Amino acid sequence: MKVKQISVFLENKSGRLAQVTRVLGENNINIRALSIADTTDFGILRLIVNNPDPAYRALKDAGFTVSTTEVIAVEVKDEPGGLARVLEILQNVNINIEYLYAFLQKATNAALVVFRVEQLDEAIKVLQENNISILEGSRVYAL
Amino acid sequence: MYWQKEYETMPRERLADLQLERLQQTIKRVYDNVPFYRNKLSEAGIEPGDIKSLDDLSRLPFTTKQDLRDNYPFGLFAVPMEEVVRLHASSGTTGKPTVVGYTRNDIVTWSDLMARALVMAGGSKKDIVQNAYGYGLFTGGMGIHYGAERLGATVVPISGGNTSRQLMLMQDFGTTILTCTPSYALYLGEEMVNTGIDPAKLKLRIGIFGAEPWSERMRNQLEAKLNLTALDIYGLSEVIGPGVAMECPEKKGMHIFEDNFIAEIIDPETGQPLPYGQPGELVITSLTKEALPIIRYRTRDITVLKDDECGCGRTFVRMERVTGRTDDMLIIRGVNVFPSQIESVLLEFGDTEPHYLLVVDRKGTLDDLEIWVELSDKFFSDKVRALEDLEKRLRARILSVLGISARIKLVEPRTIPRSEGKAKRVLDKREI
Numbered sequence: 001m002k003v004k005q006i007s008v009f010l011e012n013k014s015g016r017l018a019q020v021t022r023v024l025g026e027n028n029i030n031i032r033a034l035s036i037a038d039t040t041d042f043g044i045l046r047l048i049v050n051n052p053d054p055a056y057r058a059l060k061d062a063g064f065t066v067s068t069t070e071v072i073a074v075e076v077k078d079e080p081g082g083l084a085r086v087l088e089i090l091q092n093v094n095i096n097i098e099y100l101y102a103f104l105q106k107a108t109n110a111a112l113v114v115f116r117v118e119q120l121d122e123a124i125k126v127l128q129e130n131n132i133s134i135l136e137g138s139r140v141y142a143l
Numbered sequence: 144m145y146w147q148k149e150y151e152t153m154p155r156e157r158l159a160d161l162q163l164e165r166l167q168q169t170i171k172r173v174y175d176n177v178p179f180y181r182n183k184l185s186e187a188g189i190e191p192g193d194i195k196s197l198d199d200l201s202r203l204p205f206t207t208k209q210d211l212r213d214n215y216p217f218g219l220f221a222v223p224m225e226e227v228v229r230l231h232a233s234s235g236t237t238g239k240p241t242v243v244g245y246t247r248n249d250i251v252t253w254s255d256l257m258a259r260a261l262v263m264a265g266g267s268k269k270d271i272v273q274n275a276y277g278y279g280l281f282t283g284g285m286g287i288h289y290g291a292e293r294l295g296a297t298v299v300p301i302s303g304g305n306t307s308r309q310l311m312l313m314q315d316f317g318t319t320i321l322t323c324t325p326s327y328a329l330y331l332g333e334e335m336v337n338t339g340i341d342p343a344k345l346k347l348r349i350g351i352f353g354a355e356p357w358s359e360r361m362r363n364q365l366e367a368k369l370n371l372t373a374l375d376i377y378g379l380s381e382v383i384g385p386g387v388a389m390e391c392p393e394k395k396g397m398h399i400f401e402d403n404f405i406a407e408i409i410d411p412e413t414g415q416p417l418p419y420g421q422p423g424e425l426v427i428t429s430l431t432k433e434a435l436p437i438i439r440y441r442t443r444d445i446t447v448l449k450d451d452e453c454g455c456g457r458t459f460v461r462m463e464r465v466t467g468r469t470d471d472m473l474i475i476r477g478v479n480v481f482p483s484q485i486e487s488v489l490l491e492f493g494d495t496e497p498h499y500l501l502v503v504d505r506k507g508t509l510d511d512l513e514i515w516v517e518l519s520d521k522f523f524s525d526k527v528r529a530l531e532d533l534e535k536r537l538r539a540r541i542l543s544v545l546g547i548s549a550r551i552k553l554v555e556p557r558t559i560p561r562s563e564g565k566a567k568r569v570l571d572k573r574e575i
């Protein structure tokens with residue numbers, strides 16, 4: 001139920017994001033989703049890729065500061081209030097969301113939302129109890 | 144355990160009396176016997192009788208390495224050559240070396256200091272000391288050798304190098320104490336791994352490492368690789384050699400043998416003495432040396448003195464690891480800043496191999512300090528808040544350590560230029 005996310009530290013200077021994608025490309029790694037959180041000085045690039053472990057090693061070897069984090073990928077129904085419902089469920093049990101970002105599945109057109117929470121297992125449990133569909137890591141990597 | 148308990152645990156007040164008495168004798172000795180000192184003291188308007196308290200020390204002129212060079216080879220000796228039983232010399236990278244001499248009594252004093260150091264580390268006459276410091280003109284080898292013999296330990300005078308023989312004898316003789324530079328010790332540790340020697344099967348228990356700067360991180364590596372307690376020792380030939388200060392197993396700095404030396408910390412720029420706890424240049428005055436007494440010698444080593452009580456029971460003040468040389472000092476907004484202070488903060492925060500750069504610029508009339516810190520995996524978080532918090536905490540800690548504010552800029556690994564494997568620590572863009 002958990003998905004491995006790669007995070008990369010980037011300084012805010014031109015060409016760094018391109019360099020990351022180049023390294024991944026050279027190692028035949030495909031990016032499934034990405035999001036950047038940035039401040040005036042630096043950014044944190046978060047990536048879901050098809051092959052997380054080799055991606056981590058490739059970026060590390062290329063000299064980047066990299067870490068892996070476990071996140072969950074939730075399928076959100078393409079209807080009004082779809083995301084709100086998921087947020088509500090988590091809020092009701094006091095699970096704090098560090099951040100989230102969304103991407104589209106090609107096949108179904110349903111939105112996938114990546115959640116980063118501290119209490120991962122609890123979040124999975126409560127979402128499942130509420131019949132929210134959580135994607136297996138293997139499915140997300142293969143999207 | 145102490146070697147000379149009376150001195151090593153002497154109450155501070157009595158120690159001060161002893162220091163004053165010995166300082167007065169030393170000043171008289173150099174005034175009477177060394178024209179260089181007589182001239183310097185006269186120029187400063189000081190006669191031996193003027194030294195009435197330890198506070199008068201700060202009125203005395205400094206002695207520098209250049210003074211030793213200028214008086215090459217024996218110009219600063221305070222005894223006739225027939226009294227000198229040994230010479231050592233420090234390597235001069237340019238031109239002549241600096242030469243130091245010892246009387247028979249000096250050798251006894253030095254041997255006792257080194258015996259103290261060995262006992263402080265936990266050594267006794269039952270130990271087998273493998274002395275891998277270089278023998279010869281360098282003071283390291285002979286200094287430790289005489290101390291270990293004085294203690295009654297068994298010395299293996301193997302000197303540096305010949306690693307395979309070091310490892311063979313270490314196993315065959317059952318060496319318990321290893322003395323060498325920390326970098327060579329690390330090399331020995333690596334060679335043990337390569338040659339399949341299990342350090343747990345060796346009898347090694349104590350390592351006394353010095354003659355070059357090292358870090359807490361190296362201590363951890365050395366202790367893990369060699370399966371021993373690694374302790375720091377400080378000394379310099381101009382003062383006596385190894386055995387000026389030694390770290391006790393509390394590992395909270397090196398006790399300076401204050402019955403033989405007075406240590407001061409000064410502001411290297413102004414020459415003004417600084418209180419305990421503040422970083423600055425270590426200045427040493429010898430109190431018992433006969434052949435080459437030395438007055439307020441500027442070591443150019445940057446350290447901090449601490450006088451809080453030590454668990455080992457010794458009353459001598461402690462100096463922290465030498466964290467840099469005065470040559471590296473910067474003055475920013477009128478405050479002395481040593482790059483090593485930034486390093487110590489980063490180490491404190493758990494950065495094991497800090498890479499940083501002090502970028503100094505002048506904005507208007509004000510100096511501006513920005514500190515680039517290469518973000519290591521250990522510090523990295525996928526949460527912006529965590530990184531901003533790290534910046535904030537670093538900033539606060541640096542403000543309290545340096546006394547000036549600095550901006551922190553987290554940068555990617557390998558962003559900071561390195562030349563010949565060594566990182567550049569300072570980029571001074573000020574045009575003054």
Ligand SMILES: [Zn+2]
Binds near residue numbers: 391393398453
């Ligand atoms: Zn102690």
